[in-house]
Amino acid sequence: MKNWISVLIASLCLTAGILAQPASGVWDVFATGAKGDGKTMDTKAIQSAVDQCHQAGGGKVYLHNGTFLSGTIYLKSNVTLYVEAGATLLGSGNADHYPNTASTYPTYDGDYTSKALIYAEDAKNVTIDGRGTINGNGQVIDNRKLTDAYQYPSFQYRPRIIHLRGCENVHIKNITLTNSASWVQTYQQCKNMVIDGITVDSRENKDVEQTNREHAVKHRNTDGLDIVDCELVRISNCYINSGDDGICLKSFSPDKACRDITITNCVVSSAANAIKIGTETAGRFEDITVQNCVVYDTWGEGIAIMTADGASIQRVHISNISLRNIKRQAIFIRLSRRNKKFGTHTTTNSPVLKDITIQNIKGYRLSPLGCSITSLADYPLENIVLRNLDLEFEGGVTDLDPSQEVPDKPDAYPVGGMFGKYLPAYGFFVRHVKNLTLDQVQLRFVKDDHRPALVCDDVTELEISGFKAQSASGGTSLIRLADCHQTTISGVRHAGIPFLALSGAQAGEVLLRHTRLNETAQKYLLESPAHTKLILEQ
Template sequence: MPGFFKIILLCLTFATAGFPQKTTGVWDVVAFGAKGDGKTMNTKAIQTAIDRCHAAGGGKVYLHNGQFLSGTIYLKSHVTLYVEAGAVLLGSANVNDYPSTASKYPAYGGELVTEKMFIYAEDARNISIAGRGTIDGRGDDFNGPYLSPSFSGRPRILHFRHCEDVQIREVTLRNSGSWVQFYQSCKNLVIDGITVDSRENKDIEKFRHADAKGRNTDGMDLVDCQLVRVSNCLINSGDDAICLKSLSPNEGCRDITITNCIVSSNASGIKIGTETSGFFEDITVQNSTVFDTRVDAISLMTVDGARLERINISNISVRNIKGTAIFIRLGARNRPYRKNAKINTGILKDILIENVQGTRIGGYGCSITGIPGSPVENITLRQIRLTFDGSNKPLLGDDDRRQPVATEPPAVNEVVPEKVEAYPRGEMFGRLPAYGFYIRHGRNISLENLALDYVDEENRPALVADDVDTLEIVGLKAKASPNVPELMQLKNVRNSPNLPKPN
């Protein structure tokens, strides 16, 4: 009799295997052979769980109670990858566990292949990553060229291409090999409550790569994406924290809101650019903080032919910015990212930046600049209060070759080079002739209620404008330097007869 019951029980076990998962919509990776011991390779087990979940119509693939080692996994439509609090999805330290993947869509350099990613999705719908757990990219274990478009040898953590209805919620993404998150041509994307902790060379008071080689670990890249909501995120990244890009002259970023985020970076904090081929429009950034950041706090630019318009930035607090607080640039580098692509003519207009407060801002000076024949247009700065270090305090940034900038204060660049084709960043002109704002090649520029101050000795005026058609200044309050006779210097400023004397 006992043996008979054992046979029946065994038959029932086989007959009902998998039914609890289908009933509840949860596919536990442990049921597919995964082990959370941090040593066993679980790529096949996790992928099988995802495939079965997808085939059944969707649900949750569940990781819990352990460290699950894996190589590249492919997320599929209607699947949520859920990493429970305390659990870790741990990237393999072997670069061969991250294969190249053929794609229908061109990558960064135009090739139809994607290199080295931990979690990848293409043409997927209704996908998500959630939970209070951690996804660890093991970036410290990889080497590779810093600026290689393919990032050979350094895997990204997330790379989603041409996906719709995507949600990333609450997880921690840490220690990536290159870009932490790369969303390309995605639509209806929600990123909420996540933490990015992927910053080599964490000490902002040292030079950028003083302790370790950089890995170009952007915290979040939104590339030609539309209908995006980013909120409540904490991002500490080795390169740009939140960055919008466009790689295709026929695509762009549109209908995007970024709110309630706290960011810190070894490059720029909140940035549109530098890859700027298509368009950027109807974008709002608000209620956020940028601190301990090496290049720019807020930077808006188009240098590869993109049209950039209707950008609204408000209620931003910045602190300890080694570069500059606000950088707006229209240039003509005209780099293509698609083979045989047409280069558009860059346009930058209809920008509103208001309610920005900042302190401990580096001594370069903020800038709003176009190029000869292509002015920036309809730029309004309102309620801006900034305190700068002063021109005699050493500059601690880095140039594009990652060499230290001269720490002794050089003579101010009285004649600012155009640098039409240069890589755009706040330090590109060196120490500007204004400690507050330098404006050149602009039309319809409005400055309302700006309060500008400095701490150390200053040898420059607060404001310099050159080749500006229609400049309005209302309620400027700026600390004057005893070493210069003017608070403002205006050169070739036209159609601005009512410029008041500053307070």
């Protein structure tokens, strides 16, 4: 009997050892002490599995058949954190369970958190995978502390769900991320990343028709996906419904870059901007492609490209995007000089924004605010191409003063409503651009709108081809050009209100080729008789 008991005990010990360090490379967190009951803190058990997996050379840490309550988990090299379908990794509602992690990497500013449910720094071959759910438990943390009369919770104690810094060969796949207390996931100075097939649901107020967005009240600021100074990034097949910006590229370091990035086959709905470069823009953004995406029910901008803090943005290609129900600007491109600094950085670069192509865009139920492409006189945008756009705006603006000046606002926070409730054009307002092409652009409105479809101010090398835009009786002109140079307009048909308004002491020649304006009673509105000589018809 004693021998039999000894054999049994030895067998049990051997079995426990296999579960703790299996030859298969899978570390089951139940074997390291996890309860998975959603009540017991499983942080130590999960961390133990991660540490053992890492020390053994790598493998999979396996969460299954339960709800695992946890504080910060420190992911390490060669470890896959796998959350099985039906399982949930649940963040603790106690902010003290998420230590602030000291780091040399610059943060957003002094009051933004370094807390996270899953954190890694300078790790390699890191993976988060599985068809399960990671729930940040944000609403519990959100109600824990309030800092002022407006009841804005402090950024300092609100953890992200995922925060990776300086990591290489990162895979985030298939997982569902929900209910974050802050930015859902942030990847900073990471290299060679694949984010594929994930679902993000961080939006409390899913009704975009409500003017009160959730973070305007509680200020959770739950960006869906933030890429900060990362290189070689592939984002694909994701669904993101975010409480703030959806997919957002940022730069905190003037000597770093967001570079070699593709975003494809994603569906995004946002309480702020859907697909965005900015607002934090210290370094460079180069060679970025966004294609085959759907953006809908978005409170802010549909597509936003901006440099505010000295960034150079070059070679950005956006194509095959469907926009529906966008409450601010459908397309927003902006260069400004806010010049915010991050971390210990003390310098800013000179901003550049050029070589941008936006093509094959369909837009429906777009805000009457319109779209804008604007810069500053000393830093003109360069080489902007808008091709094959078909946009329908809500329109309905009939009382806007056409002589109203639009301020430059060089250091203002760049946002779609920065120039006022409405822009001077129902379609596109463009200012301080060199080499702008509008090719096969179609603009229309649902309700009569008296604004021009296109207003250009200080645009050099302007080429408009195949432009089709709706107009309403009572409007001033279809197109208005102020101080524009080297303008060519071709392949345009128009009848009704005046086709072109020309103004500005610095205005240059306008060449019209193959245009049909015979049914227009008054073709042109000219600020002075001298402008008559600037119209050249072929």
